[in-house]
Amino acid sequence: MAGGLGTQSRILILGGGTWGCSTALHLARRGYKNVTVLDAHPIPSPISAGNDVNKIVEQGCFTDGDDEAAVAQTLLHAANEGWQKDPVFQPYYHDTGYIVAGSSPKAIERLVDREVRHQASSFRKLTTAEDFKGTMPTGVLTGDFPGWEGYYKPSGAGWVHARKALVSAYNEAKRLGVNFITGSPEGKVKSLLLEDGDVRGAITADGVEHRADRTILAMGANAPQLLDFENQLRPTAWTLAHIPMTEEETRLYKNLPVLFNIEKGFFMEPDEDKHELKLCDEHPGYCNWVDQPGSALPQSVPVAKHEVPASAERRMRDFLREIMPHLADRPFTFARMCWCADTRNRAFLITYHPKHPSLVVASGDSGHGFMHIPSIGGFIVDCMENKLQPNFAKSWRWRPETTRDFWGRDVLDRFGAGNKMLDVNETREEGWTNVNATPLTVA
Structure with a gap:
């Protein structure tokens, strides 16, 4: 192994979400015998972005x-190889196709340049309501x-059942010998363990x-x-909600292509387990700005909420009124702020820390x-092995x-909600959603 590492080396992963479980799986597959994962919550964690019913999967690169x-x-390519061939992930991939759309000249120009231009023969243009309706069964x-x-x-292209794929990676890593320590306080990381300028592990709560x-x-x-x-x-953070569907509707909506308007929102087929349709309104994202002692720059700090701002609910319902008005007034059975970590150019940050040689x-x-859950762990292990x-x-x-x-105000080539970054702190006056968990009954 590179860098003095061997299969008996002690490897500690902080975080049991998408990338943590993927890394654990790839470490185990490469023969590492002493791998531990720490997470403050049982897997799948309720605050993990990967704990979701579905995510969009693309199969093309749209830049020069x-x-x-x-x-x-x-x-x-690596991700799609995993979704199509890896038995841990393949059952959760649905090649249903997808629809990308916009509602303003700038957004339409962007999606043509980034997603359509390089593979124009794979796409069919949609310009009328009837064009859109023709991509799905009558009544959707x-x-x-x-x-x-x-x-x-x-x-x-299509979608994947995110939660099931995450749990599958976790189960396989555990089967291969990875030790998962979850829950608070035993799995909750309190701090890095610093000695002689290096990180020698972590201290839990x-x-x-x-x-x-x-x-x-x-x-x-x-x-x-x-x-x-x-x-x-x-x-x-991005915002999502679920609305209830009947069993008949769930069957009708099965195997639909993903529909994604880069200014309005997106949806995929309903969750077959709970008969719920997930909706997302599209926007550049929410931040929760907090002043940091000793720093001139504020920092966005995640705040876990199983609610969304009232304005996000309005955007989701407006989105529905444009495409499926018959669903626009249904109650929300679930809502959530889903937190990710942006970089300025949206490229990943996977590297050894310059000041801590073991981190x-x-x-x-x-x-x-x-x-990228099928393959990102392999790249992270490559980084660890200096490969x-x-x-x-x-x-x-x-x-x-x-x-x-x-x-912090950069929209990073994203659209929606006035094409500007949103602030969680500005939602307090407008209020939050009132989620109604009562199952839908339709005669």
């Missing part, structure tokens, strides 16, 4: 041929689609020292609570980290020189 594009293309799309323009790709030869920090949006990222990460940082999913390809190491490097100024 620079180094970043090459990294993106390799990542997508009933709206007028005002001002919409879209593109339909019938295969080569029960006071136990978990020593390791390598520590991998994979705590998503919560990672900055343990380590100074020098303004490289911005915890950012591997695995963060910066930037809202597109889950689809990353040079273009990956450059893209994912520790790069505080790019974030000296405040970039």
